Amino acid sequence: MAKSVSATQPHQSLSRASWRDYYEMTKPNVVLLLLLTALVGMCLSTPGWLPWQPLVAGLMGIGALSSAAAVINHVMDRRIDAQMARTFNRPVPKGKVSPRRALIFAGLLAAAGYLVLEIWVNRLTALLTLASLVGYAMVYTMYLKRATPQNIVIGGLAGAAPPLLGWTAITGEVHPYALLLVLIIFIWTPPHFWALAIHREKDYARAQVPMLPVTHGVAFTKTSVLLYTILLAIVCLMPYLVGMTGVIYFIGSSLLNVGFLYYALKLKFNADEHTAMQTFRFSILHLMVLFLVLLVDHYFKITL
Numbered sequence: 001m002a003k004s005v006s007a008t009q010p011h012q013s014l015s016r017a018s019w020r021d022y023y024e025m026t027k028p029n030v031v032l033l034l035l036l037t038a039l040v041g042m043c044l045s046t047p048g049w050l051p052w053q054p055l056v057a058g059l060m061g062i063g064a065l066s067s068a069a070a071v072i073n074h075v076m077d078r079r080i081d082a083q084m085a086r087t088f089n090r091p092v093p094k095g096k097v098s099p100r101r102a103l104i105f106a107g108l109l110a111a112a113g114y115l116v117l118e119i120w121v122n123r124l125t126a127l128l129t130l131a132s133l134v135g136y137a138m139v140y141t142m143y144l145k146r147a148t149p150q151n152i153v154i155g156g157l158a159g160a161a162p163p164l165l166g167w168t169a170i171t172g173e174v175h176p177y178a179l180l181l182v183l184i185i186f187i188w189t190p191p192h193f194w195a196l197a198i199h200r201e202k203d204y205a206r207a208q209v210p211m212l213p214v215t216h217g218v219a220f221t222k223t224s225v226l227l228y229t230i231l232l233a234i235v236c237l238m239p240y241l242v243g244m245t246g247v248i249y250f251i252g253s254s255l256l257n258v259g260f261l262y263y264a265l266k267l268k269f270n271a272d273e274h275t276a277m278q279t280f281r282f283s284i285l286h287l288m289v290l291f292l293v294l295l296v297d298h299y300f301k302i303t304l
């Protein structure tokens with residue numbers, strides 16, 4: 001609740017930190033979905049069974065570096081987070097974990113993740129995953145987020161990378177099909193985030209973060225959500241059109257995109273106070289089911 005947000009500076013009492021605070025800083029639900037997209041990238045990279053070593057080490061390494069990126073985001077954003085109702089209760093702005101301890105935690109996660117990828121996967125995957133960490137934790141968080149309303153469009157590339165990271169973990173090569181999966185998440189990110197930002201517009205305005213609803217207004221942001229959702233429906237057809245996937249994917253992804261378009265249209269033309277958050281929640285379901293459908297399609301491929 002907005003009225004609970006009083007602090008503009010992090011508290012200083014560093015007493016009651018528990019493992020839950022460290023766990024929370026890794027954004028576990030986001031990382032789980034990132035790992036699902038990485039796993040699907042792995043599975044789609046090869047027709048048969050996956051070799052277990054790059055499978056397990058790849059997921060561990062990508063998970064650890066993504067978690068490290070999320071922890072760095074908590075540290076760098078602590079002053080912004082302290083001013084927003086959605087985030088003021090996080091461990092760093094609350095003063096439960098000091099920025100220094102959080103950074104040590106992130107450093108350990110990042111070092112472990114990088115070494116696992118370098119030793120048991122391959123250097124290409126290690127470097128690309130590290131680049132994604134830098135893209136999210138530094139380029140997006142420390143610069144773009146504060147600089148331009150296109151922040152999440154450009155920064156979205158880091159969050160979209162995992163299917164490619166999964167693919168290179170197994171094959172050691174960048175394949176155009178993997179880039180198509182990256183493109184899907186890249187185009188999915190703006191409607192995912194802007195739906196939430198519409199709901200939280202006052203939060204971002206108070207913290208002076210130049211998110212699209214703050215700089216260009218809610219009406220313009222709703223139009224942008226709708227246009228990106230239309231673009232997403234088109235981009236989602238591409239794996240089918242190039243022969244990468246079969247009929248199961250075509251039907252599954254089409255149904256999901258009809259659902260996303262329904263919410264985006266409702267948000268633009270017939271919204272009530274719940275529509276923005278419903279659209280945001282649907283975006284998460286959309287991406288999760290889309291990647292599960294890709295998996296089913298891969299192992300039970302039906303072509304016409």
Ligand code: HEM
Nearest residue numbers: 029030033034037086152155156159160185189193196284
């Ligand atoms: C720059 C890109 C992105 C931005 C700016 C963004 C923004 C956000 C924000 C602000 C939340 C906050 C929810 C909350 O605390 O209530 C969120 C939630 C979430 N995002 Fe994203 N997101 C991005 C990319 C991604 C990607 C690539 C994925 C997964 C593939 C993802 C998956 C999720 C999930 C699963 C949640 C729900 C978390 C929970 O309920 O704990 N996001 N996103």
Ligand SMILES: CC(C)=CCC/C(C)=C/CC/C(C)=C/COP(=O)(O)OP(=O)(O)O
Nearest residue numbers: 030065066069070073129132133136158159
């Ligand atoms: C190695 C690798 C693949 C790195 C990517 C890591 C990662 C956690 C990407 C997710 C993007 C995300 C949750 C952005 C929200 O940040 P925000 O600061 O706008 O949202 P917040 O206000 O909730 O913190």
